[in-house]
Amino acid sequence: MNRGHKSPFCKGFILVCAIPIILWSNFATVFVLAGENGGDPNNNPPIEELADDKKIENPEENSEEKPVEKPVEKPVEKTGKEEKKVEELEEPEKKPEEEPVVEDKAAPVISDVNFGNASSFTDSQSQTVYYADSKCPLEILAKVEDLEPEDESYDASGVDANRVYVVFADDSVALMEAEEDIEDTYSWVPEENAYRNYEIKGIRATDNAGNTSEITVNRRICYYNAEEDAGNITISVTSDGDWYSVSANGGTVPEITVTAQTVRELDSVCISDIDSNAIDVQKSYENGIYKLTAKANVKNIEGKSDYVVAYKFCGDEASQQIGTLSCSIDNTAPTAVVTVEAETVENEKNLLKKLSKKVVSFFNRKVDVLIFVPANCDDKDANGDCATLSGLKSVTYTVNGTEKEKSVSEDDLRTVDNKNAKGSSQYYVITETLDTSAETVYELEVTALTDNAGNVAYSSEGKIEDGKGEFVIDKTGPVIAIDNIKNPDADEDYAFFQDGIQGTVTITDFDIDEDSVSFDKPEGEELLYDAKILVPTMTAESEEYLANLGSMDLVTRLEYSYSTDEDGVYVIYASAKDLMGHGNSCRTKYLVIDRTAPEVNVEYSFGDPAGENETYVNSNATITVNIKDRWLDTESSVVKVKKISIDGSEQTTELKEFEGELGQEDWKLSFVTEGDGIYQVSVEAVDLCGNGPSTVEDPGFTVDTTAPDVEMEIDNNEPMNEKYYNKARTARITVTDLSFDQEASKPKLEQKYGTANESEWAQTGTFTYEKTIEFNKDGVYTFDIVCSDKAGNSSEVLHEDEFVVDTTAPEIKVTYDKEEGHNEKYFKDTRIATVGVKDLSFDGKLVEVGIQPVEDGGTLPKITGFATTEDLSTGYMTFDQDGTYGYTIKCTDLAGNVSETYMSDVFVIDKTAPEVSFEGVANFSANNGTVAPTVSYVDKYMDMEATKVTLTGANNGPVQTGSVVKPTENGFVASFSDFAHEKQMDDLYVLEATVVDMAGNETKEELVFSVNRFGSVFVLGDGTKVLNDQYYINDPKDVTITEINVDTLTYKDVNLTRDGDIIELAKDRDYTVSQQGSDTTWKTYTYTIPKENFEVDGVYSVTVYTEDRATNTQDNKSKDAEITFAVDRTAPSIVTVGLKEGEQYKESAHEFLVDVTDNMGVKSLTVYIDGQIVQNYSGEELAQAGSTVSATINESDETHTVTIISEDMAGNKETLVYNGILVSTKETIGSGDDGKGGLPEVLGVTKGAYVALIIVLSTTGAGLATGAGILMFRKR
Structure with a gap:
C-alpha cells in the first residue's frame, strides 16, 4: 500500500452538456474538449517535504522510488452560474497479481497520556493527584494509534473508537471519546457534578481486528467543586461568645477545633497568632474523600481575641479565610476606687466634711446613699495593662456590719462627674436608702466586686480603694478672721514690698458652707492704680470635737493663705457664710509689690554708640535717658556724663531733673554734648521698693576726620625667570591712625595652591599698627591692601604683581594602563606609561629621559607633549614595539628645583603571536587515501603548559587515532597515525592547536579536513x-x-x-x-x-x-x-492533396490524400465529413501506412464540410476544416456553403480555427446513436 504523500485536491473542473444530434449515418460520436493543462492551478506537482527529524542514515537505501496510487475522485457539483464539473475517470490500469492477505495482529499503541490543563499536587499519602474544579473541566487525553507495520506486510485495521476506555482501580471502565480536532487523540471527562477523587488504573484500547493493549497510569484525579469543598469545613472554639477564666477553671485553656471532609485535600490550616507547630493536624483518606481534624489551644491572653482561621488546599499558592472565632479570657479580678456618697436634693442645705480621714455628710432628712463603681473597674489585665475584659457583675457591701449583694446591669450605668479626676466617666451606681428619722451615724463599706468571668476582688486584699462613707446631721454657723500682714513697710494708703507679701485667712464654723467662701471685691467699690484682688487658697481643714457639746457636735476650721511675689498693686477681700446664710467680710490697704529694678535706656541722635574706638561722629549729639518704673525714687536716681577731651582732660556732670509722675511708668531726662572728644554716659536708677540701683554705662563715641597713613615693604626681590622664587617672601605693612579699624583693613589676597600666613594687626605705638604676610608655602600670589578707620576714612590702594613661590623639587610618578603583566613582566599589547610631574613651575622642555642598560632593548619612545592641570602636568610614553624596556626620568622646574631620578621597572613587549603550521594533510582538504596529519608550533617565549592540541570529528566527536609528540627547539611536533580505512571513519575533522606564549598571545589554528572514501x-x-x-x-x-x-x-x-x-x-x-x-x-x-x-x-x-x-x-x-x-508542445502537421475550400468536383466520387507528421509521434488521426467519422487511425496504423492515408467523398447535391483532427503523444492537437466542397456531375450555378452539413455547431469550430481536441471513439460499428456529448476535463 502507498505510505507516501496524500493526493492533492483535484482543482480541475468538469463540464457535461448533452446535445441531441440528428444522425444521417449509423455512427454515434462523442466529442471531448480537454483543459489546457493537467496539474494544479499553479502548475506545481504535489511535493512532500522531508521532515527535519527524518535523518537519512543510508541515503542509498532510500533512493528507490515506490509507485504512487492515484485515487479516483467523485464528481463535485456546484450551483449558481458555475458549470457542472465532473472529473474524467481514467482508464484503470491492469492490476498486479494480488498478494496474500496478512492478518493484523498488532495491538494499538497508547502514548502521550496527559491531563489537559489540570494541575497536580502530591497528597499526604504520597500520591500524585491531578485536579481541576467545575469551572475548568478535568479531562484525560491519550494518543491511540493503530500503526502500519514498517515492512508494509499488511494493512492496520484501525482503532475501534467504541473500545477505548479509562480503567479505574476497581477495574470498572469509562468510554473515551475521539477528539474531533486532534488526530488519533481520545479524551474522557467526568460527568457533570460528579465531584470526587477517581483512581485511574490505566487506559485500554482495542482495534478493529480485536487486538487489545493497555498501559498503566496509576494516577488519582480530583474533580471538585470549590464552593462545596469550602462548605464542608467547620470551625469551633470552647466557650465561644462567653467570658472564660482560666484560673477559675483549674488552668484549662480554651481549644479551637477545625474539621473538614473535602474532595480536594487540605494542605494546611493556619490560625492567626498561633504557631503552625502548635496545631495538631490529623489527616485521612476514605472512599474518595479527604478528612482533616486540627486542634490548637488559644493563647492565654486576657481580653477578647479574634482568631482568623484559614486553610490552603493542596496545589494552591494562597490560603483562603474561612472565618473568625472570638475567645474572651479574663483571669484578673476587678480593681476600683469606689465612691460612696449621699444623693443631694436641689436647694437643700447639707454639709460634706472630712474629719479624721473620713468623709462625713450631714443631712436633716431620709437620704439615698449612692455607691459609685467605675464602669472600667475590670479593664486591666494581670500586668496592669489596659484591656477589654468581662466587666463587673455584682457589688457586695455592708451597712453597719450587715452584708448585701446587688447585681449590676446596663440600667445602672450613669455618666457623672469623674470622682477621681477632671471630666466625666461611666459608673455603675448602686442605691442604698438610709433612714434618718433619728440622729444616727451610718457607716457603709464595699467589701467585694465580682466580674462576669467569676473573678472576685476583696477589699481585704486591697483591691478596692475607698468604698466607705459616714453620714450625720449637724447645724452651726461660720466664724471668719484675717491675721496681720507680715513685714509691711507702709504709710496710710500704701505698703511697699520687695520680697513679696504673705498672710492667712481663717474661717471657723460648725457647718461652714465652703461654697460661700469668697475673696471678691464688694460691688461698687473703686480701686486705684489698677490694683488686683489677691485671692487666698485653702491650705488646711481641721475638725474638732467640742467637749461641752458631745461626740456628735463637730467644729470645722478652714484656713486660707495668700502670697505673691509678682510686681503689682494688690487688695485682699475676704467673706464667708455658713449653711444658714450668715457671714462676715474685711479688706486690706494697697499692697505694692515691686521686685523689678527700673529699666534704663539711653538714646543717641546718631544711633547706638559702639565704643570710643568704634563709633565716631563729626558733630554734637542729643542724648536722652529713659527710665521705666512706676515707683521711681527720684532722690536716689542720677545720670552722669563723662567727657574726655582731645588734650586728655576729663570732666563729669550729674543730672537729676527727671520728668514723670508717681504711679506712671515713664520717666525721661535729656541733654546735648558740647565739643569734640570721647563721651560716656552712665545711669543709676532706684525705686521706692528698694530695687536697684539699675546701672547703665555706654561705650561712648569719638570724633575723627583724618585718613590712615600706610607703608609696605617686601624682602627677597631676586626672582628666576621674572617671577619665580625658590625661597619664601615676607611683606610688612605699617599704618598710623587715630581710630584705625583693624577689621576693615584686611589685604585682598589672590592665592593659588599655597596659602599665605597672615598675622593679626599689632599695635606698636599709641596710634601705630603693623601686620606681616609670609609667603612661605608654594603657590601663586598677588594682593592689594586698603586701610580704613572707624570714622569711615580710607587710604589709597597698594598693589603687588603676581609672583610664584616654589621651594619644592618636582615629583615624578609613572603609571601604566596595564599594570600587571602576564607572567610578571610580559605584555602582549601596547603598554602606555602615564608620566605625571607634580610641580608649580613645570616646563616640559626641562624633562630628561634616559635609557637603562638592558639586553634586547627596544627603541625608547618619546614623551608626548605635556598637558598641565593646576600643579600636575601629564605626558604619555607609548610602548608599541616588541622589545625589552627600562628607562629613567629627571626634571628641573622654572624655579631651579631639581627632581629625584625616576627609574622604571624592566618589562617585555611581545605582540607577536606563536606560529602554528600543519603538514601531511591540507587545510579544508578532502581525503580518500592516507590521512596522517602533523602539527608544529613555535614561539620565542613559549608557555608549554597552556598549549593544547585536540582532534574532533563532526559525527564521531573527540577522536583518538594514535599520535607521537616530539619537542623541537622552540616548540613541539605532533604526528598522527593514518586514519583507519573504515566507513565509520568517513567524517569531517577539526585538528585544533591552541598555542600560548608567556605574554598571553594565543594562536588558535585549526586544520579542517575530511576523510571521504564513499562519495555522494x-x-x-x-x-x-x-x-x-x-x-x-x-x-x-x-x-x-x-x-x-x-x-x-x-x-x-x-x-x-x-x-x-x-x-x-x-x-x-x-x-x-x-x-x-x-x-x-x-x-x-x-x-x-x-x-x-x-x-x-x-x-x-x-x-x-x-x-x-x-x-x-x-x-x-x-x-x-x-x-x-x-x-512536445507542437501540434502534428496535416497536409492534404486533392482538397480545396469551396471547390466543386464533377465526379461521382472524389478521393483526396491526408499526410500527417509529428516531431515526437502521432497518437491518432480522425477524418469527419459533415460531422461523421469516415476514417480513424491510431499512431501504429499511420506508421504502417507511411503517414499518408486517403478518404473519399461521394456524389451529392449538397455541399460538404470536411474536418481532419490529429493528436500527438504529448496530447497536442491539429485541426483542418474545409467548407463548401461539392461532388456532383451536375452543372451548378454558384458555389459555396449553403449552411448545411459541416462540423456540428456544438464544437464551436470555425473556418481556419485550431482547437486542441481529444477525440474519443465511442463506437465504430454500424448502429444508431441517439445522442452525443462533449466531456471537458482538467487532468491531474
Missing part, C-alpha cells in the same frame, strides 16, 4: 519523478535533484541534452544550487533546473556530475537517479 547520494524531487514517469509532456516543470556528501563539492556540472545535443547551462542563470551545511558538517546540495530550459520541443536528459574534495566522482545516472523525458 542523489535524491530526485517528487515533481521530477512525475516527469520521468510520464515521459511525454507538453507542460514542462522545474527539475530538482538533491545531492548529499560529507565533503564540499569541488566540481559541479549540470549537463542538459536535447535530442542528443548538449546544451550549455550557466549556474545562477540556467539553474541554481542551494547548499546546506558548514565546514564541520555534512553538505546537502539541491539543484534546480527551471522549466524555462525545456521550452523547446525535444527529448531531454539531465545529468548532474560532481567531484568532491576527496576526489570522488559521481553522477545521478550512476546513482540510480537518471532523468529523461520528452517535451
Whole structure:
C-alpha cells in the first residue's frame, strides 16, 4: 500500500452538456474538449517535504522510488452560474497479481497520556493527584494509534473508537471519546457534578481486528467543586461568645477545633497568632474523600481575641479565610476606687466634711446613699495593662456590719462627674436608702466586686480603694478672721514690698458652707492704680470635737493663705457664710509689690554708640535717658556724663531733673554734648521698693576726620625667570591712625595652591599698627591692601604683581594602563606609561629621559607633549614595539628645583603571536587515501603548559587515532597515525592547536579536513519523478535533484541534452544550487533546473556530475537517479492533396490524400465529413501506412464540410476544416456553403480555427446513436 504523500485536491473542473444530434449515418460520436493543462492551478506537482527529524542514515537505501496510487475522485457539483464539473475517470490500469492477505495482529499503541490543563499536587499519602474544579473541566487525553507495520506486510485495521476506555482501580471502565480536532487523540471527562477523587488504573484500547493493549497510569484525579469543598469545613472554639477564666477553671485553656471532609485535600490550616507547630493536624483518606481534624489551644491572653482561621488546599499558592472565632479570657479580678456618697436634693442645705480621714455628710432628712463603681473597674489585665475584659457583675457591701449583694446591669450605668479626676466617666451606681428619722451615724463599706468571668476582688486584699462613707446631721454657723500682714513697710494708703507679701485667712464654723467662701471685691467699690484682688487658697481643714457639746457636735476650721511675689498693686477681700446664710467680710490697704529694678535706656541722635574706638561722629549729639518704673525714687536716681577731651582732660556732670509722675511708668531726662572728644554716659536708677540701683554705662563715641597713613615693604626681590622664587617672601605693612579699624583693613589676597600666613594687626605705638604676610608655602600670589578707620576714612590702594613661590623639587610618578603583566613582566599589547610631574613651575622642555642598560632593548619612545592641570602636568610614553624596556626620568622646574631620578621597572613587549603550521594533510582538504596529519608550533617565549592540541570529528566527536609528540627547539611536533580505512571513519575533522606564549598571545589554528572514501547520494524531487514517469509532456516543470556528501563539492556540472545535443547551462542563470551545511558538517546540495530550459520541443536528459574534495566522482545516472523525458508542445502537421475550400468536383466520387507528421509521434488521426467519422487511425496504423492515408467523398447535391483532427503523444492537437466542397456531375450555378452539413455547431469550430481536441471513439460499428456529448476535463 502507498505510505507516501496524500493526493492533492483535484482543482480541475468538469463540464457535461448533452446535445441531441440528428444522425444521417449509423455512427454515434462523442466529442471531448480537454483543459489546457493537467496539474494544479499553479502548475506545481504535489511535493512532500522531508521532515527535519527524518535523518537519512543510508541515503542509498532510500533512493528507490515506490509507485504512487492515484485515487479516483467523485464528481463535485456546484450551483449558481458555475458549470457542472465532473472529473474524467481514467482508464484503470491492469492490476498486479494480488498478494496474500496478512492478518493484523498488532495491538494499538497508547502514548502521550496527559491531563489537559489540570494541575497536580502530591497528597499526604504520597500520591500524585491531578485536579481541576467545575469551572475548568478535568479531562484525560491519550494518543491511540493503530500503526502500519514498517515492512508494509499488511494493512492496520484501525482503532475501534467504541473500545477505548479509562480503567479505574476497581477495574470498572469509562468510554473515551475521539477528539474531533486532534488526530488519533481520545479524551474522557467526568460527568457533570460528579465531584470526587477517581483512581485511574490505566487506559485500554482495542482495534478493529480485536487486538487489545493497555498501559498503566496509576494516577488519582480530583474533580471538585470549590464552593462545596469550602462548605464542608467547620470551625469551633470552647466557650465561644462567653467570658472564660482560666484560673477559675483549674488552668484549662480554651481549644479551637477545625474539621473538614473535602474532595480536594487540605494542605494546611493556619490560625492567626498561633504557631503552625502548635496545631495538631490529623489527616485521612476514605472512599474518595479527604478528612482533616486540627486542634490548637488559644493563647492565654486576657481580653477578647479574634482568631482568623484559614486553610490552603493542596496545589494552591494562597490560603483562603474561612472565618473568625472570638475567645474572651479574663483571669484578673476587678480593681476600683469606689465612691460612696449621699444623693443631694436641689436647694437643700447639707454639709460634706472630712474629719479624721473620713468623709462625713450631714443631712436633716431620709437620704439615698449612692455607691459609685467605675464602669472600667475590670479593664486591666494581670500586668496592669489596659484591656477589654468581662466587666463587673455584682457589688457586695455592708451597712453597719450587715452584708448585701446587688447585681449590676446596663440600667445602672450613669455618666457623672469623674470622682477621681477632671471630666466625666461611666459608673455603675448602686442605691442604698438610709433612714434618718433619728440622729444616727451610718457607716457603709464595699467589701467585694465580682466580674462576669467569676473573678472576685476583696477589699481585704486591697483591691478596692475607698468604698466607705459616714453620714450625720449637724447645724452651726461660720466664724471668719484675717491675721496681720507680715513685714509691711507702709504709710496710710500704701505698703511697699520687695520680697513679696504673705498672710492667712481663717474661717471657723460648725457647718461652714465652703461654697460661700469668697475673696471678691464688694460691688461698687473703686480701686486705684489698677490694683488686683489677691485671692487666698485653702491650705488646711481641721475638725474638732467640742467637749461641752458631745461626740456628735463637730467644729470645722478652714484656713486660707495668700502670697505673691509678682510686681503689682494688690487688695485682699475676704467673706464667708455658713449653711444658714450668715457671714462676715474685711479688706486690706494697697499692697505694692515691686521686685523689678527700673529699666534704663539711653538714646543717641546718631544711633547706638559702639565704643570710643568704634563709633565716631563729626558733630554734637542729643542724648536722652529713659527710665521705666512706676515707683521711681527720684532722690536716689542720677545720670552722669563723662567727657574726655582731645588734650586728655576729663570732666563729669550729674543730672537729676527727671520728668514723670508717681504711679506712671515713664520717666525721661535729656541733654546735648558740647565739643569734640570721647563721651560716656552712665545711669543709676532706684525705686521706692528698694530695687536697684539699675546701672547703665555706654561705650561712648569719638570724633575723627583724618585718613590712615600706610607703608609696605617686601624682602627677597631676586626672582628666576621674572617671577619665580625658590625661597619664601615676607611683606610688612605699617599704618598710623587715630581710630584705625583693624577689621576693615584686611589685604585682598589672590592665592593659588599655597596659602599665605597672615598675622593679626599689632599695635606698636599709641596710634601705630603693623601686620606681616609670609609667603612661605608654594603657590601663586598677588594682593592689594586698603586701610580704613572707624570714622569711615580710607587710604589709597597698594598693589603687588603676581609672583610664584616654589621651594619644592618636582615629583615624578609613572603609571601604566596595564599594570600587571602576564607572567610578571610580559605584555602582549601596547603598554602606555602615564608620566605625571607634580610641580608649580613645570616646563616640559626641562624633562630628561634616559635609557637603562638592558639586553634586547627596544627603541625608547618619546614623551608626548605635556598637558598641565593646576600643579600636575601629564605626558604619555607609548610602548608599541616588541622589545625589552627600562628607562629613567629627571626634571628641573622654572624655579631651579631639581627632581629625584625616576627609574622604571624592566618589562617585555611581545605582540607577536606563536606560529602554528600543519603538514601531511591540507587545510579544508578532502581525503580518500592516507590521512596522517602533523602539527608544529613555535614561539620565542613559549608557555608549554597552556598549549593544547585536540582532534574532533563532526559525527564521531573527540577522536583518538594514535599520535607521537616530539619537542623541537622552540616548540613541539605532533604526528598522527593514518586514519583507519573504515566507513565509520568517513567524517569531517577539526585538528585544533591552541598555542600560548608567556605574554598571553594565543594562536588558535585549526586544520579542517575530511576523510571521504564513499562519495555522494542523489535524491530526485517528487515533481521530477512525475516527469520521468510520464515521459511525454507538453507542460514542462522545474527539475530538482538533491545531492548529499560529507565533503564540499569541488566540481559541479549540470549537463542538459536535447535530442542528443548538449546544451550549455550557466549556474545562477540556467539553474541554481542551494547548499546546506558548514565546514564541520555534512553538505546537502539541491539543484534546480527551471522549466524555462525545456521550452523547446525535444527529448531531454539531465545529468548532474560532481567531484568532491576527496576526489570522488559521481553522477545521478550512476546513482540510480537518471532523468529523461520528452517535451512536445507542437501540434502534428496535416497536409492534404486533392482538397480545396469551396471547390466543386464533377465526379461521382472524389478521393483526396491526408499526410500527417509529428516531431515526437502521432497518437491518432480522425477524418469527419459533415460531422461523421469516415476514417480513424491510431499512431501504429499511420506508421504502417507511411503517414499518408486517403478518404473519399461521394456524389451529392449538397455541399460538404470536411474536418481532419490529429493528436500527438504529448496530447497536442491539429485541426483542418474545409467548407463548401461539392461532388456532383451536375452543372451548378454558384458555389459555396449553403449552411448545411459541416462540423456540428456544438464544437464551436470555425473556418481556419485550431482547437486542441481529444477525440474519443465511442463506437465504430454500424448502429444508431441517439445522442452525443462533449466531456471537458482538467487532468491531474
